[in-house]
Every structure is written in C-alpha cells, then in structure tokens.
Amino acid sequence: MVSGLAWLSAAEAGRRIAARALSPVELTRALLERIAALDPKLHVFIRLDADAALEAARAAEKEIAAGRWRGPLHGIPVGIKDIIDVGGLPTTCHSKILLDNVARADAAAVARLRQAGAIVLGKVATHEFAIGGPSFDLPFPPARNPWNPAHHPGGSSSGSGAGVAAGLFPLALGTDTGGSVRNPASCCGIVGLKPTYGLVSRRGVFPLSFTLDHVGPMSRTVADNALLLEAIAGFDPADPGSAPARADGFAREIGAGVQGLRVGFVRHFHERDMEAHPEAAAALDEAARLLAAEGAEVRTVTLPPLGEFAAVNRIILTSEAFAIHARWLRERPGDYGKLARRRLLPGAFVSAGTFVTAQRWRRKMIAAVQAVLREVDVLMCASSMDPASRIEDEAETLRTYPRQARTPFNVTGHPAIAMMAGLSRSGLPLSVQFVGRYFEEARVYRVAAAFERAAGWQERRPDV
Amino acid sequence: MAEKELIAALAKAAGLERAWAAFPDDVTAAAEQALGHAAALSDADEPGDEPWPPMRVETAW
Numbered sequence: 001m002v003s004g005l006a007w008l009s010a011a012e013a014g015r016r017i018a019a020r021a022l023s024p025v026e027l028t029r030a031l032l033e034r035i036a037a038l039d040p041k042l043h044v045f046i047r048l049d050a051d052a053a054l055e056a057a058r059a060a061e062k063e064i065a066a067g068r069w070r071g072p073l074h075g076i077p078v079g080i081k082d083i084i085d086v087g088g089l090p091t092t093c094h095s096k097i098l099l100d101n102v103a104r105a106d107a108a109a110v111a112r113l114r115q116a117g118a119i120v121l122g123k124v125a126t127h128e129f130a131i132g133g134p135s136f137d138l139p140f141p142p143a144r145n146p147w148n149p150a151h152h153p154g155g156s157s158s159g160s161g162a163g164v165a166a167g168l169f170p171l172a173l174g175t176d177t178g179g180s181v182r183n184p185a186s187c188c189g190i191v192g193l194k195p196t197y198g199l200v201s202r203r204g205v206f207p208l209s210f211t212l213d214h215v216g217p218m219s220r221t222v223a224d225n226a227l228l229l230e231a232i233a234g235f236d237p238a239d240p241g242s243a244p245a246r247a248d249g250f251a252r253e254i255g256a257g258v259q260g261l262r263v264g265f266v267r268h269f270h271e272r273d274m275e276a277h278p279e280a281a282a283a284l285d286e287a288a289r290l291l292a293a294e295g296a297e298v299r300t301v302t303l304p305p306l307g308e309f310a311a312v313n314r315i316i317l318t319s320e321a322f323a324i325h326a327r328w329l330r331e332r333p334g335d336y337g338k339l340a341r342r343r344l345l346p347g348a349f350v351s352a353g354t355f356v357t358a359q360r361w362r363r364k365m366i367a368a369v370q371a372v373l374r375e376v377d378v379l380m381c382a383s384s385m386d387p388a389s390r391i392e393d394e395a396e397t398l399r400t401y402p403r404q405a406r407t408p409f410n411v412t413g414h415p416a417i418a419m420m421a422g423l424s425r426s427g428l429p430l431s432v433q434f435v436g437r438y439f440e441e442a443r444v445y446r447v448a449a450a451f452e453r454a455a456g457w458q459e460r461r462p463d464v
Numbered sequence: 465m466a467e468k469e470l471i472a473a474l475a476k477a478a479g480l481e482r483a484w485a486a487f488p489d490d491v492t493a494a495a496e497q498a499l500g501h502a503a504a505l506s507d508a509d510e511p512g513d514e515p516w517p518p519m520r521v522e523t524a525w
Contacts, residue, residue, distance in 0.1 A: 211517075307504055308504065308505065310504075311501050311502075311504035311505045312505065314497075314501045315501050315502065315505070318497075318498065318501070326478075326479070329480065329483060330478075330479045330480060330482065330483070331482070333480070333482055333483035333486060333487060333490075334486055334487075338487075338490065341483070341487060341490050341494075342490045342493050342494055342497075343494075344494075345480070345483065345490060345491060345494030345495075346494040346495070346497040346498040346501070347498070348474070348475070348478035348480055348494065348495075348498075349471075349474055349478075349494060349495045349498035349499070350498050350501070350502065351502070354501075354502045354505070356515055357505055357507060357508060358505060359515035359516050360508040360513045360514065360515045360516075361505060361508065362515070362516040363513070363514060363515060363516035364508075364513070366516060
C-alpha cells in the first residue's frame with residue numbers, strides 16, 4: 001500500500017482526498033515510512049519535519065471533513081529545497097556558513113503552497129548555495145540518483161529531483177539560475193519547469209544571482225507541474241523582479257495536442273556547439289519524430305551559439321554571486337566547500353567592463369530568441385548532453401556538468417521545461433527541453449504533455 | 465609581473481587575502497575561470513548597443 005501511494009500523482013491524490021477516499025494523514029504517513037526506508041541511501045533530506053507535517057495533514061483532514069476543501073493541493077506533501085525559507089526551520093543552503101540560520105517566515109512560494117493546503121515535509125538537499133556540488137566536504141552528504149545511487153541526481157536542486165523521482169513526495173520546489181531545476185529533472189527522469197522570469201516570487205529564497213534566479217516546480221507528470229505552478233505563481237510587490245502578469249490557467253491547453261503547432265528544433269546546440277552523447281542525441285531525434293507524428297511541424301532553427309550564452313550566464317552569475325558572498329568569502333573562506341569556493345570566487349576577477357559587455361550581449365540574445373519565437377510556437381532542444389556521471393568520479397562530473405543547453409533561457413528569461421526522453425543503456429534517464437514565449441507556460445505544458453503521452457516515459461520508475 | 469603575482473595582487477585588491485593565503489589553488493582557478501569567460505565574449509558590435517535591462521524610471525523602487 002505504501003508503494004502504491006508513493007507513486008500517486010499529486011492530481012490523483014488530490015482527487016481522492018477531495019472525494020474523501022484518501023486521508024492526507026494516510027498519505028503523509030505512507031511517504032514518511034518510505035522516506036525512513038530510502039533516505040539513508042538517497043540523502044534527500046537535510047531536515048525532515050515529520051511532526052509538523054503530520055500535524056498539518058491532520059489539520060487538512062479536519063478542514064476537508066468540515067467542507068473547507070482548498071483545492072487540488074490540499075493535503076499533498078511537498079519537499080522544499082534548502083535555499084527556500086520555511087518559517088521556523090533552518091535555511092542552511094547545505095553550507096556550514098548558515099548552519100544556524102533559522103528562517104523567521106515562509107518564502108512567498110512556500111506561503112502560497114500553505115494557502116493551497118499543501119503539506120511541507122521538510123528541507124531537501126541542494127548544492128552548497130545552489131552552486132557548489134555535488135560535494136563531500138559539506139555538513140550534509142550529497143543527494144544521490146534513485147535510478148542508480150552510485151550516480152549524481154543533477155543539481156543544484158538535487159534533493160528535490162531525487163525525492164520526486166524516488167516517490168518520497170510527488171512535488172517539490174527547486175530553483176534555477178543556470179539550469180538547477182532542469183538538471184535534476186533531466187538526471188532523475190522527472191519534469192522540471194523554469195518559469196518565465198518574474199512569474200514566481202523570489203522573496204525568501206537565498207539569492208545566487210538576482211537577474212538569473214527562478215523558483216520552479218518539480219513533479220513526475222506535466223499535469224502535476226502545472227498544478228504546482230498554479231499554486232506558487234503570482235505578482236509579489238516584495239520581489240523587485242516580480243512581473244504583474246496573468247498567473248493562472250497553466251493547465252488549460254494540456255490536452256490539446258500539438259496538431260499544427262510549429263516546433264523549432266535547435267539542433268546546433270547538441271550537434272555543433274557541444275556534441276551530445278550519442279544516446280542523448282538519439283533520444284532528441286526520437287522526440288522530434290514523435291511530435292511530428294502527433295501532428296506538429298518540426299523545423300530546424302538557429303540561435304546564438306551555446307558557448308556565448310554560457311559565457312554571458314557565467315559572467316553575470318559569478319559577478320552577482322560574488323557581490324552576495326563577498327563578506328563571507330573574505331572572512332570565512334574555509335567555511336565553504338571547495339566547489340562553492342571555486343565557483344563563487346571568479347566574480348572577484350570579472351571587470352566592470354566585462355560585466356557590462358555581458359549585459360549588452362544579453363540584450364542581443366533576448367532579441368535573437370524572441371525573433372525565432374515569432375516564427376515558431378515553441379523551441380525544442382537538448383537539456384543535458386550526457387546521462388548522469390558517477391557521483392564519486394569528480395573528473396567526469398566536472399567534465400559533464402557544464403555540458404548542457406539550459407543556461408540560454410536563464411539569460412533570456414523564457415519559460416523552459418525539461419523532462420524524460422529515454423533511458424540510456426546503463427539505465428539512466430535521458431532528457432529533452434521545450435521552451436516557450438514569455439508567460440506562455442500553458443503552451444509549453446501543452447507540448448510537454450503531448451510528448452509525455454506519446455512517449456510514455458513517465459510510467460517508468462526507478463527500482464529503489 | 466608574473467601571473468601568480470598578478471593574481472595575488474588582484475585577490476588582495478578584492479579583499480581576499482585570507483582566501484589567497486589558505487586556498488591559493490582555488491583563487492588561481494577562479495581567476496582563470498573569470499578570464500576564460502571574458503575571453504569567450506567579443507566586444508559589443510556597436511558603441512550604442514545598450515545593456516540589459518534598460519533604465520526604466522517608472523519601475524524603480
């Protein structure tokens with residue numbers, strides 16, 4: 001029974017809870033049992049808040065019994081990346097620097113989840129400050145990949161990805177500055193969306209790079225992803241980057257199919273700019289074939305080279321991150337893990353002129369992507385160029401981590417979703433990415449859902 | 465100036481004396497990364513190419 005409940009989608013669990021065929025307490029207890037059994041080998045949780053979760057589940061049960069059902073997430077357990085504040089719990093950012101940093105209030109996204117009736121299970125692993133990992137020199141071990149715990153689960157939202165994939169919770173919040181929602185989604189075979197910049201408030205999220213940071217939903221299905229986005233999206237005057245845009249109806253196109261939609265396939269990302277692993281490339285070709293078979297018009301399109309996007313992302317990211325971390329890097333450099341220290345320090349050596357040059361190129365890149373998105377409805381491209389490497393193979397992890405096509409859409413702010421597109425011969429997930437126009441998440445979900453139905457990969461489960 | 469001395473001087477200018485003393489390899493790797501990123505970008509095409517985002521007084525807080 002525990003196993004069955006663990007693999008319920010959030011949407012199905014929500015339907016059963018609304019119909020009083022499933023108790024939020026029963027669901028939460030089942031997941032807590034699974035966490036107790038599996039977390040010792042997956043290292044998803046930094047701080048499991050079991051008592052508070054059960055108390056919230058009991059409160060949800062009473063509310064629903066009294067006729068006060070809040071919506072489809074009422075009684076649904078979620079995991080929260082440990083750079084996102086949950087009031088009363090530490091936000092450690094997986095770092096010695098912030099071990100005692102207890103959040104005074106919920107982040108905006110968490111507050112919205114609680115309003116929707118979701119159950120916060122606790123705080124889950126991240127790369128240190130969402131940049132340094134996977135690492136073994138931190139206060140907590142790195143999360144591992146449920147498809148093969150000898151491999152990394154991607155990052156930086158590593159615990160969110162591993163936990164969703166392992167059936168520890170159906171939904172999680174991650175953050176994405178250079179691909180950190182979409183990387184674990186790709187490595188763990190789940191669905192991860194980086195929304196349009198400004199659609200989800202960053203208030204209460206420890207910043208990595210103000211103009212590149214996004215909070216994003218992670219789930220096992222496209223429909224669940226849309227449900228979670230519906231709960232967390234919306235204007236927040238306390239976030240200077242928040243957009244006063246429409247923030248509902250994300251699932252309205254999910255069943256519409258792709259007949260007649262124009263899909264621009266950015267082949268040069270993985271064929272010329274950064275040659276993908278043959279199995280990853282074959283999975284992308286198969287995704288294009290499936291969408292065409294479903295009635296989409298798939299055409300090849302060209303964007304600026306991946307290397308230019310990556311350089312712009314890294315210059316802006318490291319500059320903004322150094323501004324955030326400068327005091328600690330000056331006073332407590334030894335309290336960072338090696339990878340975070342190496343990835344945060346470059347901002348000290350970026351000249352002001354270089355930073356402004358990157359911002360000038362950013363403007364051109366936005367214009368280039370916008371121009372292509374006037375000719376097609378969505379873009380399709382690689383997410384990860386390789387299956388996840390072995391977590392203890394530091395050299396291979398350092399080689400493959402930057403081999404990705406996610407950073408372009410942090411630079412431009414367009415919505416981008418990564419999802420499973422196959423399994424490698426070694427049994428690890430392969431991935432595809434779909435990208436939409438600003439605030440057209442509903443269209444991105446439409447294409448992703450059509451691919452999900454045609455490909456069927458969401459039915460596969462890791463043998464944990 | 466030798467590269468090592470240059471990086472030490474830049475680290476000192478950035479207030480990173482402790483990091484340089486304790487983790488010279490990390491500081492050196494960081495400086496090399498920064499140079500690599502900068503080298504990957506050419507200058508903007510036109511003097512008038514504006515950065516992102518543009519100044520917008522109506523959205524200033």
